[in-house]
Amino acid sequence: MSFLAINHLKKSFGPTTVVHDFNLEIEKGEFVSFLGPSGCGKTTVLRMVAGFETPTSGNIIIGGKDVVNLKPNQRNIGMVFQAYALFPNMTVAQNVAFGLKVAKKPQAEINATVQEMLSLIKLDHLAERFPYQLSGGQQQRVALARALATKPQVLLLDEPLSALDAKIRVSLREEIRAIQRKLGITTIFVTHDQEEALSISDRIVVMYEGKAEQVGAPFEIYNQPASRFVASFVGTLNTLDAVVRDAATGIITVDGKDVQIGPRLNGHKSGDRISLAVRPEAVSLGDATEKRETTLDGKINSVHFLGSVIRIRASLGENIVSFDTFNNPSAPPPEPGENVKVSLAAKDLLVLGH
Ligand SMILES: Nc1ncnc2c1ncn2[C@@H]1O[C@H](COP(=O)(O)OP(=O)(O)O)[C@@H](O)[C@H]1O
Ligand SMILES: [Mg+2]
DSSP states (O other): OOOOEEEEEEETTTEEEEEEEEEEEOOTOOEEEEEEOSSSSEEEEEEHTTTTTOOSEEEEETTEEETTTGGGSSOOEEEEOOSOOOOOOOOHHHHHHHHHHHHHHHHHHHHHHHHHHHHHHTTTTOOOOOOOGHHHHHHHHHHHHHHTTTSSSSSESSTTTSSHHHHHHHHHHHHHHHHHHHHHHEEEEEOOOOHHHHOOOSSEEEEETTEEEEEOOOOHHSSOSHHHHHHHSOOOOOOEEEEEEEETTTEEEEEEEEEETTTTOOOOOTTTTEEEEEEEEGEEEESSTTTEEEEEEEEEEEEESSHHHHHEEEEETTTTEEEEEEETTSSSSOTTTTTTEHHHHGEHEEEEEE
């Protein structure tokens, strides 16, 4: 049985329902991200798990026990917020000790735990500093240590990296993941950043308008998106208009060229207009080099030289695709307006459902 189960969770504020029939099961030690645009209900679900918000209906089971009627401090949950929520008048060590003091632990145990937590986040040397003497990244590490000090059974992180600059975000997310693995603590990490969610999660819950649109491992969410929303929100996505030429044999027409896509046309009949989702990695510049690729005529719209990677936008008839090529020092990139050949890997085209 799962360690944390959220069943038919619903939350309305007055007449507005912001979380609809949300269901999720999380295994012990798992790292699950909630990924979705601002306002889709991520924080509201997290706050219900933590006990800061009461569900309109549904239940939340942690370790076999329904916690919906328990107060936040009875749930044994650690939480880290986006904004630095450290106590400004307390040192790092006092901040980390806070929950243990409230729980009236013996002083010797508090000292030992604070020491253990500070070495876990590698800030032993800053124990006597105050929050204003720390960088944003250091403050979030202290917030993490404070959340973990009481040995919670679940760790909840609500966009803990979004106030930090890009480089720190990447190193801190890896540090959070490493600490989470080391402690084996069941974790929910909220983010609106798809790269963040893809890079550190065991599983991702893609949320949209208060619902879980898809739950799956990062590889699955990215490569087999269950809906048009998931396909477009997770990763860069090109959509191409196409027409089914022969549903039985799986042939479609894209910009006047036949593309054999095989048995992915379930439910469509010849003559239907369909939308195809194409990841940038299924598109390349130049003639097709493999049998399962189709070459189309394109015209370059824009070229952005980013260093190791060159980002290209090109028109294919009515459609526009965006894709990347690697820099090649001996072959300069094409120019805007240039006519080029663009090849599509037919096996990587997704037929979009809804
Ligand atoms: N206390 C509240 N009263 C009324 N509406 C709220 C309250 N808290 C959140 N909401 C609304 O619920 C929706 C989801 O918010 P939230 O869970 O914060 O989204 P996210 O964290 O995904 O950005 C938003 O439309 C927000 O305005
Ligand atoms: Mg939020």
